[in-house]
Amino acid sequence: MSGSKISKKTAYIAILTFGIVSMLGDIVYESGRGIAPNYLMFLGASAFMVGVVSGAGEFLGYGARLISGALSDKSKAYWVFIFVGYGLILSIPLIGLTFSLELVIVLLLLERLGKALRSPSRDTVISIIGKNVGSGKAFGLHEAVDQIGAIIGPLLFAAVLFFTANNYQAAFGILIIPF
Secondary structure: OOHHHOOHHHHHHHHHHHHHHHHHHHHHHHHHHHHHHHHHHHOOOOHHHHHHHHHHHHHHHHHHHHHHHHHHHHHOOHHHHHHHHHHHHHHHHHHHHOOOHHHHHHHHHHHHHHHHHHHHHHHHHHHHHHHHOOHHHHHHHHHHHHHHHHHHHHHHHHHHHHHOOOOHHHHHHHOOOOO
16 A cells, blocks of 8 residues: 555545544444443443443553554554454444443443554554645544534434433434444
8 A cells, every 4th residue: 555656636535535434433433432321320330330331441442552553554454453443333333222231331342442443554544545645634634524423423312312202222223324
């Protein structure tokens, strides 16, 4: 994969495509992460347990990046890490299919693992693609599109909760659409 052989137009299209994929992913996982503490408590978790799960998820999400980044660099299998990482976002809509506290915890942790798998590889590919347009422009454009999802997702989730009288299953279920 060589960024110097990619035209500016192709680079911008690729960066926008990554941004749209990230935006759709953000719609799903930002919604799920925002409501996860409330849903865990709804299922019977204590405040302490919610804190432990949240902390463990963040630790997993950042700690595993050290390993996944090194592995993707060594293997050059960036696309495998990207696809598996984005695929694990499916764990958020799946939360709506269960009332099992333990399974919800596993699904939340899987989503964080997915973030750890996809982020280093995605950023590497964007940096390679973005060589002809400039790294700042490439990452700025990607992040601008990505952040649209971070805003729309929680708003969508809140609207579904509002119009369904706090039906978590419906709210999590609607997230299969952007996934």
